[in-house]
Amino acid sequence: MTETVTIAPVAAPKHSSNSVLSHALYIMKDNPVTGLAFGLFALIALLALFGPYIVPYDPLASNTAQALKAPSMAHWFGTDQLGRDIFSRVIVATRLDFIIAIASVILVFIMGGFAGIAAGFFGGWTDRIVSRIADTIMAFPLFVLAMGIVAALGNTVTNIVIATAIVNFPLYVRVARAEANVRREAGFVQAARLSGNGDYRILLAHILPNIMPIMMVQISLTMGYAILNAAGLSFIGLGVKPPTPEWGIMVAEGAANIISGEWWIALFPGAALMIAVFTFNLLGDGLRDLVDPQRRT
Amino acid sequence: MLTTIGKRLLTVLPTLIGVIIVTFLLTRALPGDPAAYFAGPAASKEAVEQIRVSLGLDKPLPEQFIRYVKDLTQGNLGNSLSTGRPVTTEIVSRLPASAELTLLGLILSMMIAVPLGILAAVKQGSWIDHTCRVVATAGVSLPVFFTGLLLVYVFYYILGWSPAPIGRLDAFTSAPPNYTGFYLIDSLVTGNWETFRATLSQLILPAATLCIFSLAPIARMTRASMLAVLASEFVRTARASGLDGRTVIITYAFRNAMLPVVTTLGMVFSFLLGANVLVEKVFAWPGIGSYAVEALLQSDFAPVQGFVLTMAVLYVLLNLLIDILYGVIDPRVRLEG
Numbered sequence: 279m280t281e282t283v284t285i286a287p288v289a290a291p292k293h294s295s296n297s298v299l300s301h302a303l304y305i306m307k308d309n310p311v312t313g314l315a316f317g318l319f320a321l322i323a324l325l326a327l328f329g330p331y332i333v334p335y336d337p338l339a340s341n342t343a344q345a346l347k348a349p350s351m352a353h354w355f356g357t358d359q360l361g362r363d364i365f366s367r368v369i370v371a372t373r374l375d376f377i378i379a380i381a382s383v384i385l386v387f388i389m390g391g392f393a394g395i396a397a398g399f400f401g402g403w404t405d406r407i408v409s410r411i412a413d414t415i416m417a418f419p420l421f422v423l424a425m426g427i428v429a430a431l432g433n434t435v436t437n438i439v440i441a442t443a444i445v446n447f448p449l450y451v452r453v454a455r456a457e458a459n460v461r462r463e464a465g466f467v468q469a470a471r472l473s474g475n476g477d478y479r480i481l482l483a484h485i486l487p488n489i490m491p492i493m494m495v496q497i498s499l500t501m502g503y504a505i506l507n508a509a510g511l512s513f514i515g516l517g518v519k520p521p522t523p524e525w526g527i528m529v530a531e532g533a534a535n536i537i538s539g540e541w542w543i544a545l546f547p548g549a550a551l552m553i554a555v556f557t558f559n560l561l562g563d564g565l566r567d568l569v570d571p572q573r574r575t
Numbered sequence: 576m577l578t579t580i581g582k583r584l585l586t587v588l589p590t591l592i593g594v595i596i597v598t599f600l601l602t603r604a605l606p607g608d609p610a611a612y613f614a615g616p617a618a619s620k621e622a623v624e625q626i627r628v629s630l631g632l633d634k635p636l637p638e639q640f641i642r643y644v645k646d647l648t649q650g651n652l653g654n655s656l657s658t659g660r661p662v663t664t665e666i667v668s669r670l671p672a673s674a675e676l677t678l679l680g681l682i683l684s685m686m687i688a689v690p691l692g693i694l695a696a697v698k699q700g701s702w703i704d705h706t707c708r709v710v711a712t713a714g715v716s717l718p719v720f721f722t723g724l725l726l727v728y729v730f731y732y733i734l735g736w737s738p739a740p741i742g743r744l745d746a747f748t749s750a751p752p753n754y755t756g757f758y759l760i761d762s763l764v765t766g767n768w769e770t771f772r773a774t775l776s777q778l779i780l781p782a783a784t785l786c787i788f789s790l791a792p793i794a795r796m797t798r799a800s801m802l803a804v805l806a807s808e809f810v811r812t813a814r815a816s817g818l819d820g821r822t823v824i825i826t827y828a829f830r831n832a833m834l835p836v837v838t839t840l841g842m843v844f845s846f847l848l849g850a851n852v853l854v855e856k857v858f859a860w861p862g863i864g865s866y867a868v869e870a871l872l873q874s875d876f877a878p879v880q881g882f883v884l885t886m887a888v889l890y891v892l893l894n895l896l897i898d899i900l901y902g903v904i905d906p907r908v909r910l911e912g
Contacts, residue, residue: 310705311705311708311709410589410590410593413590413593413891413894414590414593414594414597416841416845416890416894417590417591417593417594417886417890417891417894418594418597418883418886418887418890419845419848419849419851419852419883419886419890420845420846420848421846421848421849421850421852421853422848422849422852422864422867422882422883422886423883425852425868425871426598426601426883427601430601449842452838452841452842453835453838456834456835456838460834492799492835495795495796495799502716503846506718506719509718510718510719510720510849510853513718513720513853513856514852514853514868514872515872516871516872526718529718529720529721529724530720533720533724533857536724536727536728536732537727537731537732537739539732541728544721544724545725548718548721548724548725551718551721552713552716552717552718552721555716555717555718556713559716559791559795560708560709
């Protein structure tokens with residue numbers, strides 16, 4: 279008797295974590311691309327964590343004797359105009375771009391997601407105020423607004439994060455609002471209300487889980503967009519300042535050399551940027567399959 | 576319907592007021608002193624002060640704002656500090672270049688993305704689905720400026736098929752007579768095939784860049800919402816009633832899946848207008864985006880304000896159109912007054 283009592287609490291969580299894991303494995307087997315995305319995500323996270331400790335060269339050290347060298351065994355990705363090792367710079371830049379993306383997405387998910395659901399569900403004044411704010415932001419070409427915000431607040435990484443979050447706010451609001459609005463009078467909401475659930479409980483326990491899949495797609499798209507946004511800002515000369523290694527600014531540094539045939543300066547940071555955004559976007563689809571209740575059964 | 580549209584039009588006004596306020600505050604908060612910039616590096620303190628007074632920069636912010644709004648009502652966006660030209664003229668002359676580029680990019684990408692998304696959803700889990708995902712995701716993962724540079728490298732440097740990225744026309748072709756400002760249409764109307772070809776060869780790379788960029792969000796949202804709709808009960812009922820696959824997918828499923836797709840279209844447009852700025856920079860396109868970037872980097876705020884306002888008006892109108900489309904596509908979603 280005492281044995282079963284001591285075993286039971288240990289067995290229960292083990293079983294549940296197993297089922298989550300096996301479900302994730304099942305999803306990945308069903309969809310090999312998702313497996314690839316999770317793998318790439320792990321790689322990016324590792325590079326962001328340990329990148330600066332494993333690179334062969336100092337990313338800031340210039341060596342004009344070695345300037346504009348094509349990729350070789352010594353410099354895998356070649357060297358730029360100042361003879362800096364592009365491979366080291368690309369790897370070290372991972373952390374900065376990764377942090378910008380994660381921070382801005384978390385910020386905007388909290389702000390935009392909840393504002394949008396509340397607007398769609400309550401309607402009336404809540405809707406009007408939230409929509410007005412979103413419309414005002416949305417009425418700007420997003421990238422230019424981000425340019426304006428960074429320029430006005432100052433050229434720091436924090437301001438890039440804030441600008442990116444503000445610029446993405448309407449996207450979250452609109453999707454959450456449209457989804458919540460359609461479900462406002464849905465059968466399951468009315469049933470929940472009839473059973474005595476309050477508005478906030480219905481919002482959080484019934485509507486939020488139902489719109490999570492769509493929000494997940496949104497998160498992954500925004501994650502990618504956040505990196506692109508930051509890179510775009512530094513490409514035009516705002517945002518991160520040289521000589522800080524960052525993918526966008528490195529592409530800009532190599533842009534002039536493209537026409538004369540030195541492709542490697544812009545290509546490798548651009549490719550790194552692309553792979554990172556690619557990973558986040560694929561991850562979104564994978565997460566959607568993972569959280570979608572309709573597919574889970 | 577007309578009343579609801581009219582009411583919706585009224586709700587546009589507060590948005591525009593918000594936009595004007597935000598634009599005004601943002602550009603006034605830019606670092607750097609416009610008066611000092613305008614006076615030049617060698618100017619004395621008194622000269623800078625004099626310019627500050629003549630530009631009205633010494634007045635308190637609310638007064639500057641009232642002055643700004645008063646000018647706006649007369650269609651006066653002020654003068655650019657760096658070129659001295661009126662911003663309104665500059666924007667009006669540059670707008671068609673940007674519009675032609677953006678529209679061509681969007682049309683190209685719609686024609687590819689929507690069928691792709693439907694196909695991926697209908698054959699979910701098949702190799703088509705996976706290929707579409709990879710292709711479409713790769714499209715949006717490419718930073719626009721990077722895609723542009725790659726295209727330039729391949730088609731200009733390696734293959735030599737396309738002209739150098741130096742704007743709307745090469746040096747040897749003269750611009751067509753100005754009817755719409757869209758070189759493609761103008762040259763077609765006048766039957767000038769040589770100009771049409773020259774225009775197209777300059778336009779195709781930047782337009783393809785924008786197309787590749789906007790492909791993915793449209794395809795993804797089409798796929799996602801088609802999947803949701805295809806899993807719903809009315810589609811199952813339609814199938815069970817013996818309707819053929821084409822009717823079920825196009826008449827039943829697609830029309831219902833359109834709502835999120837139309838939502839996405841509004842966002843895609845906003846992305847496109849932003850991406851346009853970067854593409855214009857890469858291809859030296861003489862549009863309003865590159866105009867705004869130059870001005871912003873010189874803290875020349877009149878062109879930036881003008882640019883942002885023009886975009887805001889265009890974009891608010893687009894949103895209005897999308898809201899009306901909502902009502903047409905899905906009668907459940909009523910326009911709120």
